[in-house]
Amino acid sequence: MKIHINGNEYFLSDNALSGDGADLVKPDADIIIHNGFIAGKESVLHDGDTLSLIKRGEVPTEEEIKTLIYSRHTPHVADRMAKCRMAVCGLGGLGSNIALNLARMGVGSLLLIDFDVVEPSNLNRQQYYVDQIGMKKTEATLQNLKRVNPYIEYDARDLYITKENVPGLFDRCDVIIEAFDSAANKAMLIPAAANSYPDAYVIGASGVAGLGSYKEFRVVKAGKNVHIVGDFTSEAAVGRGLMATRVVIAAGIQANLAVRLVLGETEA
Amino acid sequence: MKIILNGDAVELEKAYTISELITKYDMKKETVVVELNGDLPDKATYDDTFTREGDKIELIRFVGGG
Numbered sequence: 001m002k003i004h005i006n007g008n009e010y011f012l013s014d015n016a017l018s019g020d021g022a023d024l025v026k027p028d029a030d031i032i033i034h035n036g037f038i039a040g041k042e043s044v045l046h047d048g049d050t051l052s053l054i055k056r057g058e059v060p061t062e063e064e065i066k067t068l069i070y071s072r073h074t075p076h077v078a079d080r081m082a083k084c085r086m087a088v089c090g091l092g093g094l095g096s097n098i099a100l101n102l103a104r105m106g107v108g109s110l111l112l113i114d115f116d117v118v119e120p121s122n123l124n125r126q127q128y129y130v131d132q133i134g135m136k137k138t139e140a141t142l143q144n145l146k147r148v149n150p151y152i153e154y155d156a157r158d159l160y161i162t163k164e165n166v167p168g169l170f171d172r173c174d175v176i177i178e179a180f181d182s183a184a185n186k187a188m189l190i191p192a193a194a195n196s197y198p199d200a201y202v203i204g205a206s207g208v209a210g211l212g213s214y215k216e217f218r219v220v221k222a223g224k225n226v227h228i229v230g231d232f233t234s235e236a237a238v239g240r241g242l243m244a245t246r247v248v249i250a251a252g253i254q255a256n257l258a259v260r261l262v263l264g265e266t267e268a
Numbered sequence: 269m270k271i272i273l274n275g276d277a278v279e280l281e282k283a284y285t286i287s288e289l290i291t292k293y294d295m296k297k298e299t300v301v302v303e304l305n306g307d308l309p310d311k312a313t314y315d316d317t318f319t320r321e322g323d324k325i326e327l328i329r330f331v332g333g334g
Contacts (some may be wrong), residue, residue: 180334221326
């Protein structure tokens with residue numbers, strides 16, 4: 001039977017175990033991951049399975065890293081992600097965290113759009129660092145995402161999105177994620193993107209401020225291709241801040257939904 | 269006329285434009301996305317699209333923060 005081990009194909013006998021694959025390719029491996037699960041040496045292999053063999057502390061070759069990044073992914077998810085293009089509109093509390101998640105998922109092509117620069121007040125929730133204060137958010141995001149996953153395609157644009165520039169902006173995108181701060185910009189982008197790109201999924205957010213319970217979050221479906229995440233009432237306002245622990249939950253729901261929809265799931 | 273507004277049956281005394289309906293429910297056109305019978309009409313049409321008997325309308329409110 002054919003087994004993929006650290007990105008290459010090997011033929012093993014029909015009753016082989018994960019340990020047999022390890023003995024063949026990397027006998028000193030101390031982490032053996034079988035189809036996304038750390039399984040040890042006794043896991044029964046089946047034709048088409050994937051084994052990842054890692055020696056703790058060793059830096060693998062670049063070719064090996066490209067596949068080992070996804071060794072804890074559920075089988076076939078990385079292959080599907082690699083074929084996707086997703087847009088993240090706004091690289092603030094929602095968008096910088098969504099983009100990081102999607103880079104880790106291995107989305108093949110990421111379109112990253114923002115017009116702003118990193119400020120100290122961003123650091124309580126956004127994926128930036130003190131040494132990036134003053135940098136363009138597109139540039140800082142690229143810098144961070146390339147440290148996580150340099151093996152996908154990035155298309156960063158320093159741009160203010162308006163209703164006028166939506167047509168043509170999201171060509172070939174499977175998913176368009178609204179991650180703006182301003183309510184009016186959210187309400188502008190969502191119908192404009194949904195109508196210009198009826199074959200794409202559009203995922204927005206509304207109501208992520210404060211420290212309310214995760215139970216307040218819900219996902220509302222609108223039109224044929226739009227999902228909106230949030231509690232729809234918690235507005236950023238005097239006395240109600242925007243903080244990592246809650247904003248990141250919403251970002252996670254948006255990113256997870258993007259992945260689920262592309263994989264063919266229909267429920268949020 | 270009867271419409272379904274955000275899931276509830278509502279009796280309107282006359283036909284409203286989408287913009288008027290948004291104002292009637294204390295929302296702002298700039299921060300609302302309207303779903304009309306399963307579509308998301310362009311915001312530019314809110315001023316001259318009138319409600320019709322049996323319409324299913326969702327007024328989705330957007331608040332700032334992200």
